[in-house]
Structures are given as C-alpha cells and as structure tokens.
Amino acid sequence: MPKQKTKSGAKKRFSLTASGKIKRAKMNRRHILSKKAPKRKRGLRKAAFVDSTQEKTIKKMI
Numbered sequence: 001m002p003k004q005k006t007k008s009g010a011k012k013r014f015s016l017t018a019s020g021k022i023k024r025a026k027m028n029r030r031h032i033l034s035k036k037a038p039k040r041k042r043g044l045r046k047a048a049f050v051d052s053t054q055e056k057t058i059k060k061m062i
Contacts, residue, residue, distance in 0.1 A: 010061035014050065022050040022058050 015023045028036070029044040050058055 004060065007061040010058060014058055014062055016059075016062065022055055022062075023047050024050050 013024060017023055024047065026044045026046070026048050029041065033041060
C-alpha cells in the first residue's frame with residue numbers, strides 16, 4: 001500500500017519541534033488591526049502549540 005500524501009495546506013501551517021510538539025501561528029493577525037490593542041497584537045506574534053487532542057490528526061497530515 002502506498003504512503004499517504006502530505007496535505008499541502010497543513011504542511012504550510014504547522015511545523016514539528018524537536019520534542020515532537022506541533023507549532024502553529026495564532027489567528028486574528030491578518031487584517032482589521034486598528035481596533036486591536038498593541039498588547040494583544042504583540043501576543044499574537046508569538047507561536048502557539050497545537051492541543052494534544054489534535055496532535056495525532058495533524059501528524060498524519062504532515
């Protein structure tokens with residue numbers, strides 16, 4: 001049976017860390033930034049990790 005293809009959308013959005021966690025970007029930082037507070041925008045710059053309940057699914061995709 002052939003190997004499963006990687007989902008190109010998932011490949012662009014997620015990256016695997018050395019410890020095996022999946023790193024992702026935070027949402028809400030694309031547009032309409034004028035009404036968002038500077039503190040909130042600073043927080044959105046930082047990366048986040050995928051929840052443990054979703055890890056198995058995303059690892060299959062990437």
